Amino acid sequence: MSTDKKGMRGATSKNFLKVEGLAKRYPGAPEATFDAVNFSIAKGEFVCLIGHSGCGKTTILNVLAGLESATEGVVIMNGREVSAPSLERGVVFQGHALMPWLTVRQNIAFAIKSKWPEWNAAKVQEQVMKYVSLVGLQPALDKKPSQLSGGMKQRVGIARAFAIEPKMLLLDEPFGALDALTRGTIQDELLKICRETQQTVFMITHDVDEAILLSDKVLLMSNGPRARVAEIVVNTMSKNRERTSLHHDPQYYKIRNHFVDYLVSRSKDLSHGRAPEHPPLVYPGLDYQSPEESAVDDLSVVPIHKTA
Numbered sequence: 001m002s003t004d005k006k007g008m009r010g011a012t013s014k015n016f017l018k019v020e021g022l023a024k025r026y027p028g029a030p031e032a033t034f035d036a037v038n039f040s041i042a043k044g045e046f047v048c049l050i051g052h053s054g055c056g057k058t059t060i061l062n063v064l065a066g067l068e069s070a071t072e073g074v075v076i077m078n079g080r081e082v083s084a085p086s087l088e089r090g091v092v093f094q095g096h097a098l099m100p101w102l103t104v105r106q107n108i109a110f111a112i113k114s115k116w117p118e119w120n121a122a123k124v125q126e127q128v129m130k131y132v133s134l135v136g137l138q139p140a141l142d143k144k145p146s147q148l149s150g151g152m153k154q155r156v157g158i159a160r161a162f163a164i165e166p167k168m169l170l171l172d173e174p175f176g177a178l179d180a181l182t183r184g185t186i187q188d189e190l191l192k193i194c195r196e197t198q199q200t201v202f203m204i205t206h207d208v209d210e211a212i213l214l215s216d217k218v219l220l221m222s223n224g225p226r227a228r229v230a231e232i233v234v235n236t237m238s239k240n241r242e243r244t245s246l247h248h249d250p251q252y253y254k255i256r257n258h259f260v261d262y263l264v265s266r267s268k269d270l271s272h273g274r275a276p277e278h279p280p281l282v283y284p285g286l287d288y289q290s291p292e293e294s295a296v297d298d299l300s301v302v303p304i305h306k307t308a
């Protein structure tokens, strides 16, 4: 077993978050919304979840956050079962969920004090400033949410989530309500912070370009009922990719076409539990399996499935 730079043994690092046999059936529903959902996230990985409306993405994120319980299955983070909310996991929703009576500074400080109640005021302020400057919000520090634009509010939500230095960040369509320009700018900021902090991220998005820019892997869900993670697409583009040059890379179109084809044609044929329980790892347009991904037992996946 390999040991990485931080001295963490390979298998543990690869299975930082492990989701096994997750199912959710809401009372009164004839079938489970999703069942047999299996996937893993490695430490430092950015993983996106894509699927049609209603397949259960938010429910899965809520289960990972500990805000909702599953009907079946288990979520293990860092070797411990997730059963309740924890400051080890930072969550950002589409609606920013800021406290309207507090300023930007106070909203972020509140979260920091919850995580580290023993910190003195100077240390809390230092932490506030570190993350406020990462998202470029210094001029808005003492404003209340009602005085901010939608993009600024989402930035505060992101700064607050990062400021508690969570082991895992859970993002539910955080940029869904933003205009394209603002969305692009904040995506760049998120990419920069994630590269700097090596943050482990699970993010729901409907935007395939956002997923290609940000993610290391994309989990493609089949339609409900009995939706599953049907495929795990490995993002084979350069780690240093930039939003402005993404579309110059031929690999970009192969990955994008794969997503669109999946969403338009294939996902609906996999509803009612027709998707595999253990999703294949897919490398769109490429014809190889990288040695690093060969530990398929750790990832709960079956061997490579090639696509044109």
Ligand SMILES: Nc1ncnc2c1ncn2[C@@H]1O[C@H](COP(=O)(O)OP(=O)(O)OP(=O)(O)O)[C@@H](O)[C@H]1O
Residues within 6 Å of the ligand: 026, 027, 033, 051, 052, 053, 054, 055, 056, 057, 058, 059, 060
């Ligand atoms: N509390 C609840 N009680 C009953 N059914 C629910 C509840 N919450 C969600 N559902 C149902 O479960 C299904 C999945 O909902 P969920 O919000 O997780 O889907 P989603 O994939 O995130 O959808 P979207 O992309 O539209 O946000 C939907 O059919 C929804 O109506």
